[in-house]
Amino acid sequence: MIQPSEVLGDRGLDWIRGGDEAEIVLSSRIRVARNLQGFAFPGRSGPEERADVVEMIQAAAERIESLDGGSFWGIEELDFLDREILVERHLISRDLLAARPGASSAALVLARETSCGVMVNEEDHIRLQALVGGLGLDAAWRQADRMDEELGALLPLAFHHQFGFLTACPTNVGTGLRASVLIHIPGLVLTKEVSKVLEGISQVGLTYRGLYGEGSEVVGNFFQISNQTTLGKTEEDLIDHLGRVTGKVIEYERSARSVLLAEAPSVLEDKVWRAYGILRTARSLALEEMMNLLSGVRLGVSLKLLKSPRVETLNDILVRGQSAHLERAAGAKLTEHEADVCRATYVRDKLARDERDAGHAPADGTSDTTAVDGPPSGG
Amino acid sequence: MVCEDCGEREAAVHLTSIEAAEMQSIHLCVGCAAERGISPESADADAPGTPPLVDFLAQLGSPGPKTPVPDSAEPCPFCGISAGDFRRTGRVGCSQCYVHFETQLRGLLRRIHGSSQHAGKLYLNEASDLSDRLGQLSSMRRRLKRAVETEDFETAAELRDRIHEIEMKE
Ligand SMILES: [Zn+2]
Numbered sequence: 001m002i003q004p005s006e007v008l009g010d011r012g013l014d015w016i017r018g019g020d021e022a023e024i025v026l027s028s029r030i031r032v033a034r035n036l037q038g039f040a041f042p043g044r045s046g047p048e049e050r051a052d053v054v055e056m057i058q059a060a061a062e063r064i065e066s067l068d069g070g071s072f073w074g075i076e077e078l079d080f081l082d083r084e085i086l087v088e089r090h091l092i093s094r095d096l097l098a099a100r101p102g103a104s105s106a107a108l109v110l111a112r113e114t115s116c117g118v119m120v121n122e123e124d125h126i127r128l129q130a131l132v133g134g135l136g137l138d139a140a141w142r143q144a145d146r147m148d149e150e151l152g153a154l155l156p157l158a159f160h161h162q163f164g165f166l167t168a169c170p171t172n173v174g175t176g177l178r179a180s181v182l183i184h185i186p187g188l189v190l191t192k193e194v195s196k197v198l199e200g201i202s203q204v205g206l207t208y209r210g211l212y213g214e215g216s217e218v219v220g221n222f223f224q225i226s227n228q229t230t231l232g233k234t235e236e237d238l239i240d241h242l243g244r245v246t247g248k249v250i251e252y253e254r255s256a257r258s259v260l261l262a263e264a265p266s267v268l269e270d271k272v273w274r275a276y277g278i279l280r281t282a283r284s285l286a287l288e289e290m291m292n293l294l295s296g297v298r299l300g301v302s303l304k305l306l307k308s309p310r311v312e313t314l315n316d317i318l319v320r321g322q323s324a325h326l327e328r329a330a331g332a333k334l335t336e337h338e339a340d341v342c343r344a345t346y347v348r349d350k351l352a353r354d355e356r357d358a359g360h361a362p363a364d365g366t367s368d369t370t371a372v373d374g375p376p377s378g379g
Numbered sequence: 380m381v382c383e384d385c386g387e388r389e390a391a392v393h394l395t396s397i398e399a400a401e402m403q404s405i406h407l408c409v410g411c412a413a414e415r416g417i418s419p420e421s422a423d424a425d426a427p428g429t430p431p432l433v434d435f436l437a438q439l440g441s442p443g444p445k446t447p448v449p450d451s452a453e454p455c456p457f458c459g460i461s462a463g464d465f466r467r468t469g470r471v472g473c474s475q476c477y478v479h480f481e482t483q484l485r486g487l488l489r490r491i492h493g494s495s496q497h498a499g500k501l502y503l504n505e506a507s508d509l510s511d512r513l514g515q516l517s518s519m520r521r522r523l524k525r526a527v528e529t530e531d532f533e534t535a536a537e538l539r540d541r542i543h544e545i546e547m548k549e
């Protein structure tokens with residue numbers, strides 16, 4: 001039998017390469033909830049029924065083109081570290097991670113090339129998702145819609161003439177659609193405009209949450225914005241609305257950055273360079289510290305205060321700098337302190353490699369605030 | 380955004396309630412939300428919109444002055460959950476719950492989504508007609524058979540009772 005960890009590889013990390021507006025928008029995600037007709041929802045079904053559902057969905061998933069070459073895993077086949085890795089990649093939820101071992105209770109299908117996947121027997125029988133880099137809600141929707149069409153042609157789905165697609169939680173009923181973007185808005189945080197913007201977001205039918213580290217503090221100025229309602233509008237309307245509002249937030253973020261550059265250029269530059277300096281040299285980094293520093297560096301790259309690293313490198317570190325990824329790479333269980341040391345080493349290596357690839361350090365050596373667009377120094 | 384209860388920690392739970400046609404938003408940190416009996420764990424990572432449900436659920440099934448709904452007193456004949464189970468967990472048990480608790484759910488859906496009429500993709504598959512009680516029965520009989528085969532007698536007994544109840548109503 002193939003060991004899941006051997007084939008997990010880079011699955012689900014396609015988004016890291018970026019896309020439109022990648023300096024500000026990390027990723028766009030579409031998630032669609034569906035249930036099979038004739039079976040109780042997972043929270044209410046017994047082991048046998050759950051196994052039947054897994055079997056039916058696996059049989060369908062193996063036949064559809066949008067998941068061609070994909071892999072199927074029963075959650076209980078995955079060791080705990082693999083599950084943590086999948087959570088860190090946002091490919092499964094914490095709920096699915098806690099699936100009881102031994103029973104054929106829940107499963108996961110992941111496509112080979114794209115960041116598409118299907119969670120089986122989480123809160124709903126089917127949670128399919130498509131994740132793309134940058135601002136690309138339409139592309140993600142096309143992928144998710146195709147999976148949905150293909151699965152729906154093979155499986156009897158629970159659909160109500162008035163309520164639409166039925167889900168375990170009434171907040172998902174109708175389209176079953178949750179569209180979201182993960183956005184980086186340090187400018188709005190630094191200018192203290194962020195709560196106003198987020199308040200505005202919640203008044204137009206959208207909702208947001210901060211990205212958390214291992215604690216409950218919002219870290220790194222990353223926010224996820226998504227649609228709050230799923231019923232009464234078409235999928236396209238819900239997605240267009242989120243896309244338009246995200247466009248507005250990007251605009252506000254850009255103008256906040258202009259204000260900062262105009263009013264406090266040296267403060268901003270100092271912040272960015274300190275962040276880079278610490279990441280490039282530290283010997284021990286806690287996850288939250290790393291995420292906050294990555295935010296500073298990302299801002300610097302986006303404003304061209306820094307010439308490296310690439311956005312792809314920053315995305316990579318955000319994923320692989322997390323504890324389960326580090327533990328997998330180390331091939332051993334790590335204490336918190338050991339993880340911090342491994343994290344610092346990983347980050348230093350990554351940034352050094354990026355400097356080498358770029359053929360120069362992130363600045364010209366003599367750095368002054370007016371020369372932000374100067375040519376790269378020769379390496 | 381700072382928590383409105385303690386004014387210290389970052390708000391992580393956002394509740395929206397509608398009272399007398401006025402929409403109110405409350406923003407709480409995880410700790411204060413827990414103190415109010417709102418579990419952020421119940422909200423899935425993608426759906427920060429889940430918590431408002433807690434407010435709405437409080438209204439569901441409460442014996443208010445409105446016309447009582449007769450079918451709400453009985454648990455769903457297919458999955459066996461009661462209105463009380465639903466209030467407690469915020470989750471229904473099966474697709475038939477949407478038929479069984481239709482009246483209350485329609486009101487709830489309107490409050491959550493501002494609409495109770497699906498406008499998105501349609502699904503045209505004869506096999507999934509919810510009014511098809513025969514289809515439901517055959518699915519339950521299949522589950523019963525499976526439960527007996529695997530000696531899951533507790534489930535089998537429960538299914539047998541429910542099948543019997545549905546047959547009685549026909
Ligand atoms: Zn608080």
Ligand SMILES: [Zn+2]
Pocket residue numbers: 455456457458459460471472473474475476477
């Ligand atoms: Zn039910």
